[in-house]
Amino acid sequence: MRAIEIVGIAETKFGKAEGSYRELAVQAAQAALEDAGAHPAQVEALFLGTFSPGTFIKQEHVAPLIATELGLDNVPSTRLENACASGSTAFVSGLMAIAAGAYDAVLIVGAEKMTATPIGETTSILAEAADWENESSVGLTFPGAYALMARAYMHKYGKDRAFLDAVAIKNHHNAMGNPYAQFHREITREDIAKSVMIADPLNLYDCSPVSDGAAAVLLVASDVADRFDKPGVRVLGFGQASDSLALYKRDNLTSLPAAQRAAERAYKMAGVGVDDIDFAEVHDCFTIAEVMATEDLGFFGKGEGSDAVLAGATGRDGKMPINPSGGLKAKGHPVGATGVSQIVESSFQLRGEAGERQIDGAEIGLTHNVGGSGATCVVTILGKAE
């Protein structure tokens, strides 16, 4: 495939934002162009990943809306949706279009505005990413689905919830070093024990928050990368896979086949193995999800991801740093922005610009973005800017 690089990156601070959906998307996109030293006229197409603006803010058809606000002149603009993996799906679409030779430079934006919606409605809207007809409509919302996974994991491997605490504590700690994160607050096991139960065994600190935010990357063919200011982060490989939305159709609840398949494809395309990965941004929508991710990606054996986090192996100074950004748990999870944000965060690391959260000597990073409870997964493998 044609060599492709990321030459511009930006994201907004996640959390409850003043700005509207379009303001957040435009802010991230303009900052990514500025980062690259690029002019809007150099952008040949826009790919916008977003989950459900139709329900959150009564606005569909958002791709040309944002393209126009950015002053992109009649360029093709396309909205992608794959639930919480919408952002990385947009990234993959941009890759395909450049690889096809249709464009040399495209802008990928992920955005969501969630906090303007009453919280009860938000849970219902998010549940539209699961199988509404068969599961959501009878009460299986996402905290419930991941609670089933957590219970299955704890039962299968004989674990108590200490490892879930460890994920939340680590990610809140990591977010302290991330100026874009929603939370800047260390938490303790006592805080977690005292917090409200959401869906047994998951309590408030096991769940990623409701967030507003946007992230953007300028993606270009390597053969034109010298037109831009920043050293390009190389796209070494990617993989995408799907699975049943409904949990009742799955063989087991302790791993996500779509994640395993997406990872296999990404490793194969990149020509690298698990041992080559220096850090990963994974989809910890709930604490249990991070542990399953580290096993699905091959970093740890089945049932061993829980021990690894307790042993500190996934800390910023550990053998395999996971979510140095703070992850969805503490950085925040504006659904459509998340996949793009993972790529932005990885690119900061691979440019050596991650500040306090910098992983020393980071040369290859992986992102893992999940839609729903595993019905979509996109994995990317990015390489150091040269």
Add this chain to the structure above:
Amino acid sequence: MRAIEIVGIAETKFGKAEGSYRELAVQAAQAALEDAGAHPAQVEALFLGTFSPGTFIKQEHVAPLIATELGLDNVPSTRLENACASGSTAFVSGLMAIAAGAYDAVLIVGAEKMTATPIGETTSILAEAADWENESSVGLTFPGAYALMARAYMHKYGKDRAFLDAVAIKNHHNAMGNPYAQFHREITREDIAKSVMIADPLNLYDCSPVSDGAAAVLLVASDVADRFDKPGVRVLGFGQASDSLALYKRDNLTSLPAAQRAAERAYKMAGVGVDDIDFAEVHDCFTIAEVMATEDLGFFGKGEGSDAVLAGATGRDGKMPINPSGGLKAKGHPVGATGVSQIVESSFQLRGEAGERQIDGAEIGLTHNVGGSGATCVVTILGKAE
């Protein structure tokens, strides 16, 4: 670009359907595979165009849902949305992915289930494809937007509404020969004059209906086309462009710049001119839209499309047959399905299988699919199966 062909096509009968969203999508997809003599295991990715299932049926994340129902084994599946151009946007995404060399065979599906929603809500949902913050929220729904265009056109070129009548009468007549069409009923100028006013000057017969339906195509690289039963319809070119959602930002209301730009790109890529086109399926969401389309595509001069339809030039036996299928007006308009259906209908023509609606000697056909009031346009140019 890599040569690409359409080897399988199918659509459901449009209208108020018994089936659910997933049943309609699966029905069209399976029929397209059957048409090609293909097995689900030959499908490497799914691209699903759909407008707003999150609001119509409380179900987002529909791509892996449909992939699973079809028995596609963990293949990448992606949902595309660009309002009423969602279907053709999915088609373009499939083209890009094959051209990139990522896949040899992909399934494109377009679907929408609209009739399960109360009609008042439907108008509001459709208005989310326009600029909600600046126009829809203050009452400018789509019939209103196109009524402004019709008034502007009639004023600019000194026309009365006879040409709008002619579009509706022709398309209802054409649909008589289309077994998949929602309406099988000839209409007269008297019927139109007696019908209810929707937004002056547009009355009921100027508007496409609310519909359920799905359409699907199996798209393959030409180098693997001999694995399938049917002669491939060749993709000669395509173009996509965008524009402002809000009408107040447009310079004029009598043509759509996105359509003109998309058409330029498609003609250039295909290496053909206006005179090479034997027929076109265009986006007549309202009667005025068909006339504007025939001018934007270059078939007629500015202000002359209205005379052309009155003179019979766009009839099935005319110089430039437009919407031999009956168009959105009479075939129906299940939003996400429409763009794919235009490609299915054109493929029937180019395979010589269009029955009563067959255009003699059809060798090159064009499709024109618009999102919103022109914020997205996708044009495809397809060539005869050899």
